[in-house]
Amino acid sequence: MKGGFTGGDEYQKHFLPRDYLATYYSFDGSPSPEAEMLKFNLECLHKTFGPGLQGDTLIDIGSGPTIYQVLAACDSFQDITLSDFTDRNREELEKWLKKEPGAYDWTPAVKFACELEGNRDMELINNTTLVNSRHPAITGP
Numbered sequence: 451m452k453g454g455f456t457g458g459d460e461y462q463k464h465f466l467p468r469d470y471l472a473t474y475y476s477f478d479g480s481p482s483p484e485a486e487m488l489k490f491n492l493e494c495l496h497k498t499f500g501p502g503l504q505g506d507t508l509i510d511i512g513s514g515p516t517i518y519q520v521l522a523a524c525d526s527f528q529d530i531t532l533s534d535f536t537d538r539n540r541e542e543l544e545k546w547l548k549k550e551p552g553a554y555d556w557t558p559a560v561k562f563a564c565e566l567e568g569n570r571d572m573e574l575i576n577n578t579t580l581v582n583s584r585h586p587a588i589t590g591p
């Protein structure tokens with residue numbers, strides 16, 4: 451099949467994490483197809499990790515610049531590794547992990563993930579509380 455596979459070099463050259471985040475993961479509180487999609491994904495992940503799927507190490511392959519996909523796993527895995535082929539995506543993840551200025555704000559996703567887990571008092575609404583306590587690592591090729 452012609453043109454059916456996007457190779458790593460293409461991602462390295464053309465994938466722009468900030469554009470990707472702005473397009474699919476920026477929320478201002480108003481309803482949007484992107485926000486609904488993220489909620490749906492978080493609900494599915496909550497159902498997947500909630501009822502007993504657990505282990506020592508979780509490796510997410512092709513994380514891109516996003517972290518929402520491991521939020522539901524934070525309580526059930528000791529170590530979580532995010533990985534991506536491109537330098538830019540890993541830099542974006544590092545920025546978030548180290549709480550550097552300009553790091554992407556995942557608060558709406560974290561808030562929704564916490565609500566799914568019943569933490570409605572919102573004390574966990576902080577990017578660091580939920581995930582950094584598990585020390586996720588970031589790795590590449």
Ligand SMILES: C[S@@+](CC[C@H](N)C(=O)[O-])C[C@H]1O[C@@H](n2cnc3c(N)ncnc32)[C@H](O)[C@@H]1O
Pocket residue numbers: 457458461462465511512513514515516519533534535536539
């Ligand atoms: C659609 S994007 C990221 C999606 C993101 N996890 C999300 O849910 O929005 C797919 C990612 O896979 C990465 N990727 C592609 N081939 C890869 C490979 N062989 N190893 C690791 N990452 C790869 C790309 O760099 C890209 O960031």
